[in-house]
Amino acid sequence: MKKFFLLLIALWLFTRLECRADVKFVDFKKIDPSGQYVSQQHFLLANLVYYDHWSPDWVYDVSKDSLIGELKTCLTLFAPLKANVYETDLLLGEIAHYLYNLNQQSYYDTAEAYYLKAIAADESDCRGYWFLGYHYSQSDELKKGVSCFNKAVKLVNSATANEFWQEYAFAMYAVGMPSHCRYGLDHYLKGGGSSLMATMMDSTLKMKSVRADPDSSYSTNELWQPDRQGKKVTFLSRPLGIKFAADSNWEMQMNGFVKRLTAVAMQPPVVTSPKGANIGFSIALVMHVAGEGEKLTDFMASFMKMGGVRDAAFPFADKFPTGVSYTFQNKNLYSDRGGAHIHFIGIERSAPPYPGMSLEDQGEEMKGEPGKVNFYTPSIIRTRFPGRIFYLFLLDTCEDIHEVSWNTFKEVVNGMKLD
Known part of the structure; x- marks a missing residue:
């Protein structure tokens, strides 16, 4: 009707x-x-x-x-x-x-x-x-x-x-x-x-289309469109070619885009370990518009100063077949929590023929006054950055809560959409 x-x-x-x-x-x-x-x-x-x-x-x-x-x-x-x-x-x-x-x-x-x-x-x-x-x-x-x-x-x-x-x-x-x-x-x-x-x-x-320039700087509001639906908040960035969801009770720190780089830090609620301790963990997403000749593995290495072992199989291969991942474990770091267990997930995407299609789901919910004529005009769209974009996901957790934090991390990565 x-x-x-x-x-x-x-x-x-x-x-x-x-x-x-x-x-x-x-x-x-x-x-x-x-x-x-x-x-x-x-x-x-x-x-x-x-x-x-x-x-x-x-x-x-x-x-x-x-x-x-x-x-x-x-x-x-x-x-x-x-x-x-x-x-x-x-x-x-x-x-x-x-x-x-x-x-x-x-x-x-x-x-x-x-x-x-x-x-x-x-x-x-x-x-x-x-x-x-x-x-x-x-x-x-x-x-x-x-x-x-x-x-x-x-x-x-x-x-x-x-x-x-x-x-x-x-x-x-x-x-x-x-x-x-x-x-x-x-x-x-x-x-x-x-x-x-x-x-x-x-x-x-x-x-209504505005080109995103990777050599310019952009504020958080120019990059992201948050949309709260129930207990979830969806974050969409057309320039960065990504859409992901997080629980509304997570602490989120969004950053601007400078020197071809930006990052998002996520802090889910603390988890109670089997030993009864309340332990926190964090998820980070770093996005970089790659320059000529840059490699994903080199970009990831710059964030792994303490080292890391490349995984034999990429844990998200079903969704992102060409991804690269590393794991860092150290019993001396976070020793009171079973030791550090950190994951680095790297994905590279080239600009598709129609940027934004994979990020558009069922369209916007347009509401109007019943029985009235309601006029709408399309909003300004900032296009995807051209070329390749590197996506680096980091799970910073410990052994005592690894299973719970890893499952949360997987939910975020499996639920996201990349252009």
Whole structure:
């Protein structure tokens, strides 16, 4: 159900000028082989400009009530047809979606139900997920829309690709996933697509993108975007190409970026050892934008002045196959706690073709006032630092609490995302 109306400044104007092509990908011949409802088909295609989007103010010469009446008639006439259930359910979903756009709120659920029926009939066809994803993206079900589009991406084919990619890009734009939007937009443009909406998205993405310079300095606020959800705080840094989570009760020390380097220090709560002692441990993350010829192992060595033995197998190889790790153990250090047991985890990443995609999950939660038009503009995005980035994770702990602290450390590393 649409609880608020999400409009993206400037872009929504162009949706009023350009028709969505989804219904054009429905095969009417399979639905109505005899052609008895060809006039209804012509009506649906000829009037898309009026109802394939929601309009906050009705500015057309055509009566909205007359369109609503015709659409309801189409829904009634096409619903009993069973020549091809999949195509019919897609069409019925589209018609209900159009009614919803004309402020017939109850048809939101009707459209959703028909799209879901189509998907159940054929999960291998991208159109069911595509149409439903767009339906969700026009309401407050933005994350559901992203989920559907992510499924449709795996099924898209050459017959539907170009129009699909433009709507994919728009949906990703609407939910605050600019890297995914760029990915979809590039596919659309490379496929020969051309539209006012695509031009506007392309221009806005470029305008809102600021290059991160590894030879400049940046404050903590320019690097990190914290987001608290329940008992977890997620830290996202597009310039550093990383996203990780920590418990909200951890002490966190974030630092600025200077001389191609920055660090984060994390202090989880103390742990009670088997001997009954309360012992603390710390986790650190050091990130360095590598220069020409620099090696990860040399970078790690600069933090291991006391030594360390390279591990025979990298403990996070399943997620990061090319990582390097060292372990330092010394009974004389932290001797009252069983001795030092320190881990150094090194990972190197080159800039991907579409920086930021791996960091974008289900999009931003955009909230608005129920029943009102809510305008949103995309925020400024600082791009990923170019080239290679070294990530060094350190677990500074002792033997007496090694198992507990190592499990906490693993949870952080396994849960993080790197670009």
